Amino acid sequence: MGTVFSQKQVSLKPYNTLSVDVTAEYFAYISSADQLGDIVKxxxxxxxxxxxxxxxSNTLLTKNYPGLVLLNSIKGIKVINEDENSVTLEIGSGEDWPSFVEYAVSKGWSGLENLAYIPGTVGAAPVQNIGAYGQAFEDIFVDLDAVDLTSGEIIRFTKEESKLGYRTSAFKTDLKDKYFIVVVRVRLSKDPHFDTSYHSRFPNESLSEWLKKNGKPPYTPADVAHAVTGLRKFKLPDPKEVGTCGSFFVNPFVTVDKFHELEKEVNELQHYPVTKMEYDRIDWHNTGQDKIVKIPAGRLLDELGWKGKWIGNVGTHDKQALCVITNKKASGQEVLDYTNKMRESVQKAYGIDLVSEVRIV
Ligand SMILES: Cc1cc2nc3c(=O)[nH]c(=O)nc-3n(C[C@H](O)[C@H](O)[C@H](O)COP(=O)(O)OP(=O)(O)OC[C@H]3O[C@@H](n4cnc5c(N)ncnc54)[C@H](O)[C@@H]3O)c2cc1C
Known part of the structure; x- marks a missing residue:
């Protein structure tokens, strides 16, 4: 198994933002689609x-990995199509997502400014259809190439075939671990229309207020990206200082009736409409789209006293109960035990099953 090119017994502590110290039995860098294809073949x-x-940055490693870990370092950004309104880019999947956003907004291209400062690789962006502040990866996604890990062939997946949904895709579900995404294509606009409507109550923050701190309109994509970055730095933990994977759970969908029930128990509970794409991925289709809403898991956890609470080496962020953090000494099992307690308390109090956003390995 891959002994020709891989290293043995490698600590994965530097390669996960929770800083969990487990080892991979085998470990290899993948720097091109052809290299990977040849190895598979x-x-x-x-x-x-x-x-x-x-x-x-979205992975919880709970024990030593008994197989081969392939670390993505496929690089390269190129423009493959451009007209007066838009530009289409092809990006190596191992490129750093936040650096790619900075590059794109510095060119004045728009469509991903609200996704600034989300840690991770470009290749992982479609896996869970990353989203923040009203924008999601699906808004700019064109298609991607992935190496079939059984045959070594490079296969193109259209947007439709990739089945992106709310924090999910075919690569997180049906096709999980079967393909290595090597190239991602996105289309960005040269005629920006910004969504700065984001507003949170806990803490009371709005994107438009942060934007005003940068100066007066008209704003550029870079201005919006910098406001988002400022807001994120204020609200979210810094992976350089603590172990974290960002939000641990996805926001649950509930019926409107259930929401009204919860509203009586949970102070200032907000709700958000379910998009068509989200609705198509929910399995209770006997309920109409207008009868389901999304509610913030963080608010439920906050109401139950989880914000800023520590048990041993694991806790939650003092500004966001959905963000599980560690002192970088926690084992993966400790993180899992802590998050299971969070899940149980929400189930007991509100009858809701929280689903983890983070991949548990
Ligand atoms: C502080 C912080 C804030 C965050 N904020 C947000 C946020 O606002 N919105 C949001 O959506 N997410 C957020 N996240 C989660 C995370 O940033 C994203 O999920 C990111 O896309 C993960 O990228 P990664 O390269 O680290 O993925 P990894 O954790 O390395 O991998 C995640 C999953 O994708 C698979 N995968 C990765 N690369 C490939 C590939 N090339 N081909 C096939 N499968 C692959 C892995 O096998 C794994 O199952 C946050 C995380 C942190 C730490």
């Missing part, structure tokens, strides 16, 4: 025992 990979890793 030569029989160098046992698909049952491999794991594709980007920056490990």
């Amino acid at each position: 030569s029989g160098g990979i046992d698909i049952e025992s491999l794991f594709v890793l980007g920056r490990g």
